[in-house]
Amino acid sequence: MRREQTVNACLILALLAAPVLAQLAGEPFFITLATRVTILALAATGLNIALGLGGLVSFGHAAFFGIGGYAAGILATHAFNGMPLFLGIPGTNQMPVIWIVAMAAAGLLALPIGVISLRTSGVYFIMITLAFAQMIFYFAISWPAYGGEDGLSIYVRNAFPGINTLKPMPFFLICFSLLAVALLVFSRLRDSRFGAALEAARQNPERLAAVGIAPNRIRLAAFVISAMVTALAGALFSDLNRFVSPSMLSWQMSGELIVLIILGGVGRLAGPLAGATLYVLFEYALGGITEHWQLFLGLILLAVVLFARGGVIGMLAGRAKHG
Amino acid sequence: MAEPVLEIRNLSKSFGALKAAVGVNFDLMPGEIHALIGPNGAGKTTLIHQIAGTLTPDEGEIRFLGKDVRSLSVAERARMGLGRTFQVSSLAQEFSALRNVMLAVQARQGTSFRFFRPVMSDPSLTEPAMAALQRVGLQDRADVPAAELSHGERRRLEIAIALALEARVFLLDEPMAGMGPDGSRELTAFLDELRHQAPILLVEHDMDAVFALADRVSVLVYGRVIASGPAAEIRRHPAVREAYLGEGA
DSSP: OOHHHHHHHHHHHHHHHHHHHHHHOHHHHHHHHHHHHHHHHHHHHHHHHHIIOOOOSSOOOOHHHHHHHHHHHHHHHHHHHHOOTTTTOOOOOOOHHHHHHHHHHHHHHHHHHHHTTSSOOTHHHHHHHHHHHHHHHHHHHOGGGTGGGGOOESOOOOBBBBBBSSSSHHHHHHHHHHHHHHHHHHHHHHSSSHHHHHHHHHHHHHHHHTTTOOOOHHHHHHHHHHHHHHHHHHHHOOOHEEEEEEESSHHOOOOOOHHHHHHHOOOOOOHHHHHHHHHHHHHHHTOOOOOTTHHHHHHHHHHHHHHHHHHHHHHOSSSOOOO | OOOEEEEEEEEEEETTEEEEEEEEEEEEOOOOOOEEOTTTTTSSSHHHHHHHTTTTTTTEEEEEEEEEEETHHHHHHHTTTTEESSSSSOTOOOTTTHHHHHHHHHTTOOOOOOSSGGGOOHHHHHHHHHHHHHHHOOOOGGSSBBGGOOOOHHHHOOOOHHHHHOOSSSEETTTTTHHHHHHHHHHHHHHHHTTTTTEEEESSSSSHHHHOOOSEEEEEEETTEEEEEEHHHHHHHHHHHHHHHHHOO
């Protein structure tokens, strides 16, 4: 087994072990913490498809995270108060349905955003994705139907057939399973023909076009898939907090997702997981001491960018290998 | 007489006051090597760019396999069989030599929207790619990232990629650049073989190679073709000697 696979397996097992130990020790709070790591890792795994594999630095993925969150919140609200959504369609509190709606909504939104944004590259791409996300952010703030600036509460966590989602452990396991599926999808995608074309589009789009593969179609597909995975995480995040607010759509959220990937290792399978683990542990450990804990996070980020380009995974497993 | 594979009629392109092409006519017949020579800045690479589709001509026609390709994108032209190499090697730097060639094989086979099967365990990709590497003598360097290959190896890798594309035409932009005498000799012999597979438009500064290989030579100076004809004729052409080869040549 290659070293990176060992590191990845250790990280995933640690994520699974932490809540089990917390359960045994009677400290359910740590299960919630692990769930938070899992969901952020899932969101960043989505972004990692666009950013890590495709080199598309989207500074607007909070839009998709938030769309997922609002999909869960809005559907749950309608299920709770019995009012139809529109055209007599009822809300729902069933997670699988919510996930599908969240992913579909984000995919449909990512398509036009991608088409327009991919006409640019570099700094302009960063700025235009940010602009789209800000538009959606201000829309959410100014639309009173679903709480506007105050956000939207989910009174009872949404349900999954046969599982009691109200307890922390089963909910964690749902999130963990989805992360595992997403990581599997990421690794298959990366090794596939699509992944080869996507990584080539990042490294040298002229070369890719010269062999007859149009880079932008590949990038657009990656952007849409990426948005859908991040939206799924958004739906889970709402259920974790039982609350959605425009802060999920904010540019700080987009930045946080990028930070997770850079901390963990850009384009690496377990990079987002490593980054999310570090981030949440930091938030927990330093957040108790000072509210300015992000200052220390900033210092670490600076160190990673200057001295350890490959992030945590790069430090533990060495450089990425391409076949 | 056979139909030309590649045909350029009255092509003009200027960048502001700089004229990179003025009414250029050029064609490439099956089985031939047609060399394009000229001093630096004459517009040779610009011409390659217009044929490949990275630049749009202001005027004129580009026909490839009898079809007007001006409205087609770079990728579409490549899929039709335009195989180009770049003046400065252009490769996916992090990918191994093999994976660079596999990309061309994958493009050749059709859609890249396949999401699940790992490419490295797909012999329909690895085998043709390996065969192309073998033809340029890079089989032992297959696993080396393109960034770590030597200059000469990168040039050969570019040709392997064009081979794997099963190109109908090779556009080679200074393949000998920086190769050294041994490398140039080897590559000259290789290109001599390659012409049987598909005709070659060769842009080159190495005159030994040009006159050893080319069936026809066209001379481009300040965007104009000042002479075009069989290699032996061009060698003697007075205007060419003055403009390009130098009086002493």
